[in-house]
Amino acid sequence: MQASFTLLFIMILAASCKPAAFKSVEDVADSEPTVSEDATGEISGSPAPVIDEPIEAVEVITAETKLQVPAPPPVVDDVKVACADAAKNGTLKSKAVPLFFPAKTATCEFEKNDNLSRKNEVIRARREETVELPLQGMTRLCNMKFDAPQQPMRFDDEIMITLNNLVVASSQDYSTKSRDRKNNQLVYPNGLSVDNDGLMSYKWLPPNGMQNLNYLNGDLNKYCLGLDPKQADFAQLCQIPKTSTNGTMSLKLPQDAFLKLAAKAGLVFDKQIQAVPKATLMFMTTGDNDDSDCQHLDFRMNVTIDYI
Numbered sequence: 001m002q003a004s005f006t007l008l009f010i011m012i013l014a015a016s017c018k019p020a021a022f023k024s025v026e027d028v029a030d031s032e033p034t035v036s037e038d039a040t041g042e043i044s045g046s047p048a049p050v051i052d053e054p055i056e057a058v059e060v061i062t063a064e065t066k067l068q069v070p071a072p073p074p075v076v077d078d079v080k081v082a083c084a085d086a087a088k089n090g091t092l093k094s095k096a097v098p099l100f101f102p103a104k105t106a107t108c109e110f111e112k113n114d115n116l117s118r119k120n121e122v123i124r125a126r127r128e129e130t131v132e133l134p135l136q137g138m139t140r141l142c143n144m145k146f147d148a149p150q151q152p153m154r155f156d157d158e159i160m161i162t163l164n165n166l167v168v169a170s171s172q173d174y175s176t177k178s179r180d181r182k183n184n185q186l187v188y189p190n191g192l193s194v195d196n197d198g199l200m201s202y203k204w205l206p207p208n209g210m211q212n213l214n215y216l217n218g219d220l221n222k223y224c225l226g227l228d229p230k231q232a233d234f235a236q237l238c239q240i241p242k243t244s245t246n247g248t249m250s251l252k253l254p255q256d257a258f259l260k261l262a263a264k265a266g267l268v269f270d271k272q273i274q275a276v277p278k279a280t281l282m283f284m285t286t287g288d289n290d291d292s293d294c295q296h297l298d299f300r301m302n303v304t305i306d307y308i
Contacts, residue, residue, distance in 0.1 A: 226257025
């Protein structure tokens with residue numbers, strides 16, 4: 001099978017999503033990198049990464065988040081071949097970027113910043129936190145791997161992770177392709193848009209935004225970049241606990257899907273570019289009407305970037 005990349009999140013959730021108090025958690029040391037081929041035949045190794053100082057996320061307040069469509073990038077297949085050659089000849093480099101999302105213990109800002117008033121079982125508010133991933137010194141991105149050290153983690157109601165406004169993973173699928181697991185009917189005719197490559201674009205305001213969509217707790221599939229809920233190993237590759245439950249989070253996503261996302265997000269580039277593009281990672285929590293909505297504990301995550 002062609003080369004791919006591995007994204008791994010590992011979280012352990014506390015028993016309640018409405019705790020009386022939130023406490024910080026300690027980082028867990030990164031595991032040693034290995035070079036191996038997994039059960040699907042995909043190469044998962046990379047050189048030992050250079051580790052940066054932790055980057056702390058900041059909460060952002062926006063009237064609307066818009067997807068900026070970049071100029072046509074280099075052909076994805078060409079980038080994939082170049083990255084595979086670099087891995088073989090030892091010129092592939094790797095950089096680890098620790099990220100920190102401080103605990104948010106205040107409820108959603110209902111009726112502010114395009115958030116609506118409280119209403120049960122309807123997505124009325126969100127909190128967005130972002131970090132900029134450093135790409136200086138890189139001429140081509142080959143892979144991004146995400147992993148979270150074992151840690152207590154609570155969130156309420158749901159969470160979503162995006163890269164340049166394209167969805168990487170979400171605890172529920174809010175797209176136009178989302179189906180109710182009980183009757184297999186399409187749920188959101190005005191949900192988040194999905195292109196021909198299966199990439200989901202994040203947007204808050206309608207049309208095709210999350211604001212005011214029905215909140216179907218537990219009735220929707222999870223979303224993980226490049227994975228189909230119908231495939232036999234989906235539950236193993238896309239592990240995201242539901243809100244208010246304990247469990248682990250781990251994601252194993254195909255490299256082909258990442259390169260398509262990188263191309264649409266303006267992150268497939270070469271050394272002829274005049275300026276390094278921005279890679280903005282967003283961690284979002286949602287809420288309908290509860291005081292505990294839009295909250296989470298301290299969350300630490302590592303992003304490892306393989307590049308030429």
